[in-house]
Amino acid sequence: SIPLGYFGGVGGAARRGVLVKGAMYLDTLTQVKTIVFDKTGTLTEGVFQVTEIVPKNGFTPTELLTLASRVESNSNHPIAQAIIQAYGKDIDGNVQDYQELAGYGIRAIVNNQVVIAGNDKLLHRENIEHDTCQVQGTVVHVAVDNCYAGYILIADSLKEDAAEAIEQLKKLGIEKTVMLTGDSKVVAENIARQLGLNSYKAELLPEEKLEALEQLIGETAGKKKLAFVGDGINDAPVIARADVGIAMGGLGSDAAIETADVVIMNDAPSKVAEAIKVARKTHQIVW
Numbered sequence: 001s002i003p004l005g006y007f008g009g010v011g012g013a014a015r016r017g018v019l020v021k022g023a024m025y026l027d028t029l030t031q032v033k034t035i036v037f038d039k040t041g042t043l044t045e046g047v048f049q050v051t052e053i054v055p056k057n058g059f060t061p062t063e064l065l066t067l068a069s070r071v072e073s074n075s076n077h078p079i080a081q082a083i084i085q086a087y088g089k090d091i092d093g094n095v096q097d098y099q100e101l102a103g104y105g106i107r108a109i110v111n112n113q114v115v116i117a118g119n120d121k122l123l124h125r126e127n128i129e130h131d132t133c134q135v136q137g138t139v140v141h142v143a144v145d146n147c148y149a150g151y152i153l154i155a156d157s158l159k160e161d162a163a164e165a166i167e168q169l170k171k172l173g174i175e176k177t178v179m180l181t182g183d184s185k186v187v188a189e190n191i192a193r194q195l196g197l198n199s200y201k202a203e204l205l206p207e208e209k210l211e212a213l214e215q216l217i218g219e220t221a222g223k224k225k226l227a228f229v230g231d232g233i234n235d236a237p238v239i240a241r242a243d244v245g246i247a248m249g250g251l252g253s254d255a256a257i258e259t260a261d262v263v264i265m266n267d268a269p270s271k272v273a274e275a276i277k278v279a280r281k282t283h284q285i286v287w
């Protein structure tokens with residue numbers, strides 16, 4: 001049976017905006033030594049803005065942005081929102097056979113032409129020659145019928161408590177903080193350095209995030225407990241696999257919230273440290 005004190009702990013966490021779905025997760029939280037974060041929407045706001053439009057092969061900036069908006073018009077990825085917002089007009093054009101390629105980007109038939117928008121990996125996969133960009137920000141390449149049309153640079157900002165969140169966790173004796181992302185190495189490196197994360201893995205496909213987590217669990221042969229914090233649909237399997245799966249409740253996808261053991265109501269990563277503090281206090285009272 002679960003000692004009564006744990007219910008007090010669950011209530012205490014709830015008052016701090018952290019929903020704990022079972023008293024046993026408080027117990028596991030006291031043993032967590034590794035915390036793994038998703039990037040977009042977890043450590044960053046998940047709200048992108050277009051910062052640069054770089055057309056190639058004779059395309060104009062307007063043509064590039066128009067193409068990108070059309071192909072992104074059915075996506076609700078934060079990247080798509082940024083491009084559609086920058087375009088700022090009603091999107092016309094006939095969009096068919098729309099495909100969202102998780103971890104890569106988008107492909108659709110726009111006015112009878114194959115249009116793709118996405119990262120380096122997508123262009124490699126489609127064998128399209130393109131610029132490799134060493135720029136700060138997320139690059140969205142666009143191509144029409146195998147012709148490279150250029151790229152759009154977009155940027156996301158760190159959540160205001162992201163640095164504090166990591167610092168708090170270190171103070172609490174968390175041994176390892178890790179970020180897993182589908183975004184580029186340049187972007188990941190920059191964030192990891194700014195936040196003082198112990199390590200990161202970039203350019204991961206959704207299934208590779210799960211593999212990366214398995215590897216981290218394997219490093220301690222499962223002896224040290226691990227928590228994963230994420231927000232996306234693609235994060236649900238990783239949230240499920242972690243000893244404690246934590247989801248962002250505001251921005252988070254329904255799948256992530258449903259699968260999670262712990263939900264952070266206001267999306268602030270610093271609440272992870274708060275949850276650990278409540279868990280430790282509860283543990284002292286109970287044992």
Ligand code: ADP
Nearest residue numbers: 040075077079103104105117118119181182183
């Ligand atoms: P994260 O791991 O940061 O949460 P995702 O797994 O959602 O990111 O996406 C990984 C990468 O796939 C993005 O950084 C982007 O390069 C590409 N991508 C995903 N969706 C889109 C889209 N709608 N348009 C363009 N690129 C996309």
Ligand code: MG
Nearest residue numbers: 038040041232
């Ligand atoms: Mg995400």
